Amino acid sequence: xxxxxxxxxxxxxxxxxxxxxxxxxxxxxxxxxxxxxxxxxxxxxxxxxxxxxxxxxxxxxxxxxxxxxxxxxxxxxxxxxxxxxxxxxxxxxxxxxxxxxxxxxxxxxxxxxxxxxxxxxxxxxxxxxxxxxxxxxxxxxxxxxxxxxxxxxxxxxxxxxxxxxxxxxxxxxxxxxxxxxxxxxxxxxxxxxxxxxxxxxxx
Numbered sequence: 251x252x253x254x255x256x257x258x259x260x261x262x263x264x265x266x267x268x269x270x271x272x273x274x275x276x277x278x279x280x281x282x283x284x285x286x287x288x289x290x291x292x293x294x295x296x297x298x299x300x301x302x303x304x305x306x307x308x309x310x311x312x313x314x315x316x317x318x319x320x321x322x323x324x325x326x327x328x329x330x331x332x333x334x335x336x337x338x339x340x341x342x343x344x345x346x347x348x349x350x351x352x353x354x355x356x357x358x359x360x361x362x363x364x365x366x367x368x369x370x371x372x373x374x375x376x377x378x379x380x381x382x383x384x385x386x387x388x389x390x391x392x393x394x395x396x397x398x399x400x401x402x403x404x405x406x407x408x409x410x411x412x413x414x415x416x417x418x419x420x421x422x423x424x425x426x427x428x429x430x431x432x433x434x435x436x437x438x439x440x441x442x443x444x445x446x447x448x449x450x451x452x453x
Contacts, residue, residue, distance in 0.1 A: 251374055257336040260297045261386075262287045264331065267307065267401060267414035268323040268387035270403040277316035297335070304334050323387055339378065340371040347375075390422055 253261075263283050269280045281297060284291045298317055301307040308320045319326070333339065333348060344353030344358060345368040355361040394401055 251332075251336070251339050251341060253332065254336050256293075256297055257332055259287075259289050260301060260331055261296060261334045262289070263294060263298065264301070264306070264319070264383055265390060266384055266402065267317060267319050268383050268403070269391060269401070271319055271323065272387060272391060273330065273401060273403040275403045277310055277314070279316040282403075283317070296361075301331075302336065306331065306334070323384035324382050327379055327381040328381050328383065328386070329375060330347055331383075332378055339374050340367070341368045345371045347371075 262306070262414065266283055266286055267278060280291060280295055283289070283298075284294050298307060302309055302320070304319075305320045306326060307317050309315065309317050329339065338346040338349040340349075341344035342353065342364070343349065344361075344364055352358065353361070354441040355364065358364060389402065
């Protein structure tokens with residue numbers, strides 16, 4: 251599995267919509283989503299349409315329209331989004347649970363490569379199907395508050411402009427590589443993989 255740019259943009263936009271919901275913002279314009287993460291608007295609109303068709307986001311038209319989550323963040327699993335945008339999680343078709351395709355080996359039940367790739371598929375699925383959008387939003391907000399980064403989509407104070415989110419590149423520079431989310435106890439293999447994948451954003 252390799253997360254495409256389309257998949258990356260979908261997840262980043264959903265995280266922003268999840269943050270907006272936490273900030274009591276009812277709607278976020280696509281231009282705001284694009285600007286906050288420095289994403290191309292036209293491409294992002296296509297991605298949001300796919301998420302809308304799947305019921306993951308909702309939209310409202312008009313001058314003051316925009317997008318919001320279609321259901322609570324705790325009911326949106328990361329694996330669901332990745333499959334929707336990028337297809338099966340399995341590295342090869344013969345180990346996929348959603349898009350199985352027979353391989354070319356003569357004896358699939360005794361294929362060592364298939365056994366290995368099945369473990370890879372299961373490890374990826376264990377992570378992506380375990381964590382929800384709410385989990386990712388929580389750790390994002392926690393680290394932003396810890397580092398005194400202006401929270402995106404905060405309600406504007408009278409006479410004060412609503413603070414906008416720092417560009418992703420600058421925010422990463424300010425955050426640095428310190429601070430990890432403590433889970434307590436011994437970490438599982440899946441959690442270890444998650445830490446390797448997400449780095450400073452480990453959950």
